[in-house]
Amino acid sequence: MRPFDYRRVADLQPVDQPGDRLIAGGTNLLDLMKLEVEAPRRLLDISRAGHDRITAHEGGLRIGALVTNADCAADPRIRADYPLLAKAILAGASPQLRNKATTGGNLCQRTRCQYFMATDTRCNKRQPGSGCDALQGVNRNHAILGTSETCIATYPGDMAVALTALDATVEVLGQDGTRLIPVAEFHRLPGDDPARDNVLRDDEVITAVTLPEPAAGRQSYRKIRDRSSYAFALVSVAAVIELREGRIARVALAFGGLAHKPWRDPQTEAILTGRPPSPALFDQAADALLAKAKGRGGNDFKIALARRALAAVLTEATEE
Amino acid sequence: MATQSATLDVNGEAREFQGDPRQTLLDFLRLDLKLTGTKKGCDHGQCGACTVIVNGRRINSCLSLAIMHDGDQITTIEGIGTPENLAAIQRAFVSHDGFQCGYCTPGQICSATAMLKELAAGWPSAVTEAVADTPAPSDKELRERMSGNLCRCGAYSNIIAAIREVMQSEKGT
Numbered sequence: 015m016r017p018f019d020y021r022r023v024a025d026l027q028p029v030d031q032p033g034d035r036l037i038a039g040g041t042n043l044l045d046l047m048k049l050e051v052e053a054p055r056r057l058l059d060i061s062r063a064g065h066d067r068i069t070a071h072e073g074g075l076r077i078g079a080l081v082t083n084a085d086c087a088a089d090p091r092i093r094a095d096y097p098l099l100a101k102a103i104l105a106g107a108s109p110q111l112r113n114k115a116t117t118g119g120n121l122c123q124r125t126r127c128q129y130f131m132a133t134d135t136r137c138n139k140r141q142p143g144s145g146c147d148a149l150q151g152v153n154r155n156h157a158i159l160g161t162s163e164t165c166i167a168t169y170p171g172d173m174a175v176a177l178t179a180l181d182a183t184v185e186v187l188g189q190d191g192t193r194l195i196p197v198a199e200f201h202r203l204p205g206d207d208p209a210r211d212n213v214l215r216d217d218e219v220i221t222a223v224t225l226p227e228p229a230a231g232r233q234s235y236r237k238i239r240d241r242s243s244y245a246f247a248l249v250s251v252a253a254v255i256e257l258r259e260g261r262i263a264r265v266a267l268a269f270g271g272l273a274h275k276p277w278r279d280p281q282t283e284a285i286l287t288g289r290p291p292s293p294a295l296f297d298q299a300a301d302a303l304l305a306k307a308k309g310r311g312g313n314d315f316k317i318a319l320a321r322r323a324l325a326a327v328l329t330e331a332t333e334e
Numbered sequence: 335m336a337t338q339s340a341t342l343d344v345n346g347e348a349r350e351f352q353g354d355p356r357q358t359l360l361d362f363l364r365l366d367l368k369l370t371g372t373k374k375g376c377d378h379g380q381c382g383a384c385t386v387i388v389n390g391r392r393i394n395s396c397l398s399l400a401i402m403h404d405g406d407q408i409t410t411i412e413g414i415g416t417p418e419n420l421a422a423i424q425r426a427f428v429s430h431d432g433f434q435c436g437y438c439t440p441g442q443i444c445s446a447t448a449m450l451k452e453l454a455a456g457w458p459s460a461v462t463e464a465v466a467d468t469p470a471p472s473d474k475e476l477r478e479r480m481s482g483n484l485c486r487c488g489a490y491s492n493i494i495a496a497i498r499e500v501m502q503s504e505k506g507t
C-alpha cells in the first residue's frame with residue numbers, strides 16, 4: 015500500500031483538494047489500495063460524518079449515505095415497502111462486509127474485472143490508453159451490453175440494480191450545491207473514457223439515496239452466480255411488476271452483471287406493458303433486451319443466461 | 335506522512351495505536367498487541383478468518399484501518415473465552431469437532447457470536463422467504479448467515495451443529 019495522510023471529518027462536505035479521497039466502510043477502497051490499483055494521497059474518513067439514518071421523505075424514504083448495508087436491509091420500512099432493495103443487499107457480499115459497507119460506498123464500488131484489479135496487465139480503466147487485456151483474455155464475468163472496444167467491464171453491485179428498478183435518486187453535494195441524479199443515470203457506459211465509472215464530479219460527495227413512494231405490485235430480485243452465497247452476480251434481475259385483470263399493468267426491470275451500469279431497457283418494458291403474461295411474450299421481451307448483446311467468448315453464456323433469468327423472474331412474478 | 339494515534343478498547347482494555355495509518359486493524363491486533371488468535375487468511379475480505387466484533391457487529395478486520403477505530407470496542411477470540419474458561423460456543427465447537435486444522439475457527443466463533451445476536455434481532459437474510467417476516471432459525475438460515483466464513487477443511491456441518499447446540503442451550507436457560 016502506498017503511504018497516505020489520514021484525516022477524520024465530522025460532516026460530509028464537497029472535496030476541495032485534488033488527491034483527497036473519501037473512505038467510508040473501506041471494504042472496496044482498502045482492498046484496491048492494498049493492490050495499489052488505488053493510491054490516494056489523503057484519505058478523508060467519513061465513517062463518523064453522520065448521514066447514517068433512514069428518514070421519511072416525500073412519501074418515500076431517504077437513506078443517508080453512511081447507512082450501512084446491514085442496517086438498510088434490516089430496516090422494517092425497507093423490508094415492508096421495498097423488499098426488492100433488502101433482497102438485493104442481502105444477496106451481496108457477506109454479513110461481515112455488509113456491516114461495514116455503506117450506501118454511498120456501495121454505489122461507488124469499482125468493477126471486479128481481474129485485469130483492473132492487477133497492476134501487471136493492460137487496463138484502460140486503471141491506466142487510460144494502455145489497452146484492455148479482457149477483450150482477448152478471460153472475460154467470463156464481463157459485459158454483453160453497452161460495451162466499447164476500450165472496456166467491457168461490468169458494474170458488479172447488487173444494491174444499485176434494485177435501486178434502478180425502484181426509480182431511486184442519488185443526492186450529491188458539490189461546490190455548486192446539491193444535485194439530484196436518478197440512479198439509472200448515475201453509472202455510465204465506458205465509451206472511450208472507461209476510467210470514469212459514474213457521473214460524480216471530483217468535488218462531489220453522495221449525501222443520500224431517496225426512494226419514491228412504494229410502487230404497487232410484486233417485487234423480486236434473482237441473482238445467478240457461481241456459488242449460492244458470497245459471490246458476485248453473473249446475471250441478476252430486479253423486478254417490480256403489477257398485474258391488473260390478467261395483464262401486466264406496470265413493469266420495471268433492471269439487470270446486473272450485463273453492463274457497465276445497472277441495465278434498464280424501456281423497449282423491453284414497453285413490450286410487456288398492457289399484455290397478458292405468456293412464455294411467448296417473455297421470449298419477445300428477451301429478444302428486445304438482448305438484440306444488441308455481444309459476447310466476447312468467455313461471457314457468451316450470459317446471453318442465454320439473461321434470457322432464462324428474465325423468463326424465470328417474469329413467470330414467478332405473474333403467477334396467480 | 336505523519337504518525338497518528340488512536341485509543342481502542344480491545345477486550346475491555348484501553349490500547350494505544352500509534353503509527354502508520356496504513357496498518358489494518360488485523361495487523362494491529364496480531365503484530366502490535368500480539369493477539370494472534372485472529373487469523374489472516376486472504377487479507378482481502380474473501381474468507382472471514384479475520385472476523386472480530388466491533389461495537390457489537392462482526393466485521394473483517396483485514397479491510398479496516400486501525401486508525402479508524404478510535405474509541406471503538408473490539409472483541410477478539412481472546413475476549414470471547416480463554417483455555418481455562420471457555421465460552422459455551424467454544425465448548426460446543428470442541429464437542430462437535432467444529433474444526434480440523436483450526437485456522438478458520440477464531441473467525442467462525444466471533445462470527446457465530448455476533449450472528450446469533452443478528453438472528454435474535456430478527457434481521458432477514460438472503461434465504462428468508464419473505465424479508466418482512468421474522469426469520470425462522472433453520473439450518474438453511476444458519477448456513478447462509480455463516481457464509482462469510484470459509485473453512486478449507488470443510489468442517490461446515492459440524493460448525494452448524496455446534497451453533498445449534500448453543501442456540502438450544504440458550505433457549506433452555
Ligand SMILES: Cc1cc2nc3c(=O)[nH]c(=O)nc-3n(C[C@H](O)[C@H](O)[C@H](O)COP(=O)(O)OP(=O)(O)OC[C@H]3O[C@@H](n4cnc5c(N)ncnc54)[C@H](O)[C@@H]3O)c2cc1C
Pocket residue numbers: 035036037038039040041042043044045079105106107108111114115116117118119120121122123170171172173218219220221244245246247378379380
Ligand atoms: C469479497 C467481497 C465480496 C463482495 N461481494 C459483493 C456482492 O456480491 N455484491 C455487491 O453488491 N457488493 C459486493 N462486494 C462489494 C461491497 O458491497 C463494497 O465493497 C461496499 O459496498 C463498499 O462500501 P464501503 O462503504 O466499504 O466503500 P469504501 O470502500 O469506503 O469506498 C468505495 C468508494 O466509494 C467512495 N465513496 C464512499 N462513500 C462515498 C460518498 N458518500 N460519496 C462519494 N464517494 C464515496 C470512496 O471514495 C471509494 O472510491 C463485495 C466485496 C468483497 C470484498
Ligand code: SF4
Pocket residue numbers: 125127128129130136137138139140145146147148149156164165166167208
Ligand atoms: S474490461 Fe475494462 S476494466 Fe477490464 S481490463 Fe478492460 S479496460 Fe480494464
Ligand code: FES
Pocket residue numbers: 373374375376377378379380381382383384385394395396397
Ligand atoms: S483475512 Fe480478512 S477476510 Fe480473509
Ligand code: FES
Pocket residue numbers: 432433434435436437438439484485486487488489
Ligand atoms: S478448520 Fe481448517 S480451515 Fe476450517
